[in-house]
Amino acid sequence: MVRGRGPRTGSTREEHGRGVLGHRVLRATGRPPLRRAVNLGLPAVWGALAISYKMACPLAQQNGLGARVATSAVFFMVGAGLILHVRRVLLRELRQIRRVAGAAQNVLLRPLPPRIDGLDIAAAQLSADHGASIGGDLYEAIATEHGVRVVMGDVRGHGLGAIGTAAAVLGSFREAAHDEAELGGVLRRLERALARHLRERDRAEHSSAGLDPEGPAAEEFVTVLLLEIRGDGEVHALNCGHPWPYLLARGHVRPLVRVEPLPPLGPFPLPARLPAEPCGRLRPGEGLFLHTDGAEDARDARGRFFPLLPALAAAVRDGPVVPQAVLRAVFTGLLRHTGGRPDDDVALLVLHNDRRPLALKQGRVSQHVPR
Structure with a gap:
């Protein structure tokens, strides 16, 4: 039997909005498997080269001044390479984070x-x-x-807590502004959306901590x-x-x-x-x-x-x-x-x-x- 769909409620649309935000965030943070392998494998290769030089190269076994200088130069190059690699990875992660923030801002506070x-x-x-x-x-x-x-x-x-609350209030306003004939009706919709959001957040926080929810905090x-x-x-x-x-x-x-x-x-x-x-x-x-x-x-x-x-x-x-x-x-x-x-x-x-x-x-x- 095919069941008909009821009217699309404000909560359903808010869930759709969160889905859009999640899709944009996932798209902004997605990382190809090859890049992950390179990020993990490159430091291992540099380390393996340094260890191989120390264990297998005859020059590294000598104690003369020239041998020590050469060994120090090798390890300096390995260390500099690792530092540059880490710096490049961190800069890439920072760009990813900024893209995520931009995607979230465009959904939450759209221009x-x-x-x-x-x-x-x-x-x-x-x-x-x-x-x-x-x-x-x-x-x-x-x-x-x-x-x-x-x-x-x-x-x-x-x-993040304040951002989630702002998203709940804005999502409710964007629907209620069209649906409610009186401004008081819009405000009541915002109140209900805020109370529902705080209950859900409080339940999730208490569940993750293994406690029973006691209701939204009065300080919010x-x-x-x-x-x-x-x-x-x-x-x-x-x-x-x-x-x-x-x-x-x-x-x-x-x-x-x-x-x-x-x-x-x-x-x-x-x-x-x-x-x-x-x-x-x-x-x-x-x-x-x-x-x-x-x-x-x-x-x-x-x-x-x-x-x-x-x-x-x-x-x-x-x-x-x-x-x-x-x-x-x-x-x-x-x-x-x-x-x-x-x-x-x-x-x-x-x-x-x-x-x-x-x-x-x-x-x-x-x-x-x-x-």
């Missing part, structure tokens, strides 16, 4: 298009771990029938900011412990809203009602600056915080809001302030409303249409 539904976008992330290309910060922007929906989040901690949490920018420029938001964005316009910068956010996702359940916070209208020419707390909390050698608001004001003081220019100015200032070594991951996302206003006969603006 955003420069323009979505009339909004110019620029985003970037800076990892605090030296050599790392991804961390616990996350962002995404998607055009839906409900408007352009944006998420910006920050997972507590660093390392994710700050999340959800934005919905509708076709007429109206902005609605839900904020769980994340910094509020800044509204950018030529010559001035101000916080988008000054409402106390909800607690971060994880430690506490969401309230029964989740009405989205109205944030006014994003008019043509204006922009939004979203960031993680690593931008405002970055300190210099004297312990002073990075002046984010003055940096933004300087970036839009003499010209229009250009996302790439704002991003470049803030990152340049932040790296200069921290001496090129920030203590926390930093993610920035800049939106600019480039929609053309459509006026009525009476001269009033009715809506904004993308160019």
Whole structure:
């Protein structure tokens, strides 16, 4: 009997996404058997040559100065060859690791298009771990029938655990942004995805240690900011412990809203009602600056915080809001302030409303249409 397949759920798609990531990682790390044999066999050959020279060559048995010099030269050449071989293998492994990191980053934090539904976008992330290309910060922007929906989040901690949590939240958002009519429904989906991920991770960790799972650790949490920018420029938001964005316009910068956010996702359940916070209208020419707390909390050698608001004001003081220019100015200032070594991951996302206003006969603006 042939069984029909049910509707494709969010968890199934998340498993498919993990499968794609695993396929790309395996493809990036695959090593031909011949290369493995060469990597293992070459040092053995060098060692065998050195031993054969010492045991069989008559010159190596002599104690004269010339014989000792020749023996030392032989062993020096063998040692130098082994060092060069090891160095070449390590450099090859480093290139493989960087390819793996690039493949993972393209799946987890895929590059955003420069323009979505009339909004110019620029985003970037800076990892605090030296050599790392991804961390616990996350962002995404998607055009839906409900408007352009944006998420910006920050997972507590660093390392593989934070990356896995970020992947779970992002995978859920990419589905829920299209499926849920209300922004509150999207946030509830993120909460369920996070709880499921933490349960599965906790069960796997306890099973590997031979212990019984006790449930997800209470210390795990994710700050999340959800934005919905509708076709007429109206902005609605839900904020769980994340910094509020800044509204950018030529010559001035101000916080988008000054409402106390909800607690971060994880430690506490969401309230029964989740009405989205109205944030006014994003008019043509204006922009939004979203960031993680690593931008405002970055300190210099004297312990002073990075002046984010003055940096933004300087970036839009003499010209229009250009996302790439704002991003470049803030990152340049932040790296200069921290001496090129920030203590926390930093993610920035800049939106600019480039929609053309459509006026009525009476001269009033009715809506904004993308160019």
